[in-house]
Amino acid sequence: MDRGYEVVIGLEVHVELKTATKIFCSCSTAFGAEPNTQVCPVCSGFPGALPVLNRQAVEYAIRTGLALNCEIAETCKFDRKNYFYPDLPRAYQISQYDQPICKQGYLDIDVDDVQKRIGITRAHLEEDAGKLIHQGSITTTTYSLVNLNRSGVPLMEIVSEPDMRSGAEARAYLEKLRSMMLFAGVSDCKMEEGSLRCDANVSVRPRGETKLGTRVEIKNLNSFRSLERAIEYEAQRQIEALEDGETIVQETRTWDEEKQVTRSMRSKEEAEDYRYFPDPDLPPVRIEREWVNRVRASMPEMPDQAQQRLVGEHGLSAYDAGLLTSTPETLKFFDEAVASYPDAKVVSNWMMGELSRLLNQNNMELKDAKIQPQHLTRMLQLMDKGTISGKMAKVVFEEIFSTGKTPDEIIKEKGMEQISDKDTLQKVIDEVVEANTKVVEDYKNGKEKAFGFLIGQIMKATRGQANPALVNELLREKLKKE
Numbered sequence: 001m002d003r004g005y006e007v008v009i010g011l012e013v014h015v016e017l018k019t020a021t022k023i024f025c026s027c028s029t030a031f032g033a034e035p036n037t038q039v040c041p042v043c044s045g046f047p048g049a050l051p052v053l054n055r056q057a058v059e060y061a062i063r064t065g066l067a068l069n070c071e072i073a074e075t076c077k078f079d080r081k082n083y084f085y086p087d088l089p090r091a092y093q094i095s096q097y098d099q100p101i102c103k104q105g106y107l108d109i110d111v112d113d114v115q116k117r118i119g120i121t122r123a124h125l126e127e128d129a130g131k132l133i134h135q136g137s138i139t140t141t142t143y144s145l146v147n148l149n150r151s152g153v154p155l156m157e158i159v160s161e162p163d164m165r166s167g168a169e170a171r172a173y174l175e176k177l178r179s180m181m182l183f184a185g186v187s188d189c190k191m192e193e194g195s196l197r198c199d200a201n202v203s204v205r206p207r208g209e210t211k212l213g214t215r216v217e218i219k220n221l222n223s224f225r226s227l228e229r230a231i232e233y234e235a236q237r238q239i240e241a242l243e244d245g246e247t248i249v250q251e252t253r254t255w256d257e258e259k260q261v262t263r264s265m266r267s268k269e270e271a272e273d274y275r276y277f278p279d280p281d282l283p284p285v286r287i288e289r290e291w292v293n294r295v296r297a298s299m300p301e302m303p304d305q306a307q308q309r310l311v312g313e314h315g316l317s318a319y320d321a322g323l324l325t326s327t328p329e330t331l332k333f334f335d336e337a338v339a340s341y342p343d344a345k346v347v348s349n350w351m352m353g354e355l356s357r358l359l360n361q362n363n364m365e366l367k368d369a370k371i372q373p374q375h376l377t378r379m380l381q382l383m384d385k386g387t388i389s390g391k392m393a394k395v396v397f398e399e400i401f402s403t404g405k406t407p408d409e410i411i412k413e414k415g416m417e418q419i420s421d422k423d424t425l426q427k428v429i430d431e432v433v434e435a436n437t438k439v440v441e442d443y444k445n446g447k448e449k450a451f452g453f454l455i456g457q458i459m460k461a462t463r464g465q466a467n468p469a470l471v472n473e474l475l476r477e478k479l480k481k482e
Contacts, residue, residue, distance in 0.1 A: 017187055065105065069105045371400050
């Protein structure tokens with residue numbers, strides 16, 4: 001897609017903070033309530049209703065800034081961002097303009113084993129707008145319904161520098177940002193519920209040029225895949241337009257998931273279009289350094305630190321460690337499992353293999369699954385003892401995932417215990433050899449496949465419960481004597 005052009009990408013990410021109440025009133029922030037039932041005069045924009053700042057939201061903002069290596073302001077203020085939209089009952093949004101709470105941070109990402117630092121311009125507090133329920137596509141809907149339950153939910157808007165150069169880099173940045181917010185404990189980051197939303201600013205310029213091209217904003221990208229595909233499509237659209245002699249128009253576009261294209265929505269507003277001015281109902285906020293230091297001291301181990309620990313202490317690859325530090329629950333599961341089963345690579349393989357497959361297959365997060373670290377470690381111990389084979393273990397693992405039962409309970413219920421008694425296996429081997437004299441003759445004549453056939457017959461006779469290594473050893477000894 002290069003064709004002599006460079007793609008320049010910056011992201012604006014909105015993260016809903018997981019406070020119990022809204023940022024300027026005491027209405028609940030719980031997701032899924034009946035429309036327009038979690039509202040009051042403040043968040044529904046009644047004239048004369050005064051906002052009161054939620055202290056927990058400010059503390060979460062400080063945690064966000066520290067996680068993203070930002071400077072935390074000593075004083076910040078709130079501004080009114082004026083615009084009309086049906087989901088904004090006051091016709092202005094309380095946000096932060098020239099004095100944000102966090103600025104000048106960065107986030108390190110890794111794409112194809114190349115590390116890159118993405119600058120963060122600012123991260124500021126603001127209130128969310130309501131939600132419009134469109135009857136079909138946003139560009140074709142005949143009418144929309146308004147739900148103000150989300151109006152006033154606290155948001156952090158995190159604005160990156162235009163440091164990304166591909167859809168893959170943008171996706172890696174958003175995935176890493178989500179991980180950081182989860183570890184910092186400020187948001188549940190559920191994209192399907194709208195608590196993590198992303199807008200992408202995309203422009204192209206001739207390679208080697210330093211001046212930025214005309215940027216186009218793509219609004220409300222609600223999955224990592226959509227973000228990557230929308231950027232790749234939009235970059236190609238702009239390059240083709242320039243090659244055809246067209247001028248790129250600064251505008252806001254939306255991503256049509258069904259058609260896999262971006263569509264024009266409206267011209268893009270500039271900061272002056274919003275007529276920002278300080279909110280007269282909210283005084284400036286002074287953030288004591290002692291408060292910041294207390295928050296810093298309470299910060300948990302973050303993904304980069306955890307990744308270095310897994311590589312250093314357990315000898316895992318950077319790739320494996322990256323996957324195991326994608327969420328706090330994944331890291332906790334791994335740490336607890338390795339505490340009682342110290343072979344970190346085996347634990348990692350099962351988590352990234354079978355566990356990951358089952359979670360994806362059931363569209364489930366680890367924190368909602370029935371399986372516990374002690375289930376996995378007990379199953380691995382039973383494999384090491386020879387109680388079950390590796391093939392049986394996969395069956396046991398699926399049953400644990402579905403039911404939450406212990407490996408011992410499942411093995412007992414299903415009669416799956418591996419047969420490792422030599423006398424029992426020798427009897428089965430003798431019977432199989434006696435019943436397959438021609439195959440035995442083929443083996444003696446150098447046909448190694450015949451050995452595999454006999455093994456298969458033995459496993460069939462024992463319903464797959466024979467210890468494979470022991471069967472192999474006993475069968476070869478038997479055939480030497482024939």
